[in-house]
Amino acid sequence: NAGVTQTPKFQVLKTGQSMTLQCAQDMNHEYMSWYRQDPGMGLRLIHYSVGAGITDQGEVPNGYNVSRSTTEDFPLRLLSAAPSQTSVYFCASSRGTVGNQPQHFGDGTRLSIL
Amino acid sequence: GENVEQHPSTLSVQEGDSAVIKCTYSDSASNYFPWYKQELGKRPQLIIDIRSNVGEKKDQRIAVTLNKTAKHFSLHITETQPEDSAVYFCAATLGLNKFYFGSGTKLNVKP
8 A cells, every 4th residue: 555645745836836736545544634844833734624525724724725526635735835835745644534543644745935 | 833832842862761752732622642753854653642531551662641630641762762863743633623733852862
């Protein structure tokens, strides 16, 4: 099993550009989530989903959109990138439809906004 | 986030000594408390977790204790080894579906 796969691993954008960070899992997990990790601040929840067709906001949702059309995929969209969105982004998944289960993380996407 | 506070931010110990990292949380309804280890440039990986109906859990050299009344939980690593050097994160659930992470503790085990 591949587990949680994130693409791309690295990306550089200019301010105002848009892009989609991809996340896919092959463990049939219902719960998926996106975090950003900034130095000294741990991981902060951006958006999460408890199943296909269901998404909700986390701690820092502004500037990001998500959708969940299938159980396997949970893409994160930046509509108009800003330098403040420079960060490392992690996708995670867990079994069940609630968040109180062990999270399995992807390898992350390192994003720089110039 | 502010819902989970983690201390210390850095911890340096001699190989073979014990290391203790502490976290406090604000939501009395939190019921799941995982600990993650993150090596430089890698993904966070779960090392141990505890649920609110248990006071202590052990796995070889690693243990976690939970005090629900005081709303704090701690990670204990005994007989530390250089390969334990990493950043450790605690987390707590907010409601059913949200995780809040502590800001991390950089552990350095000196050989």
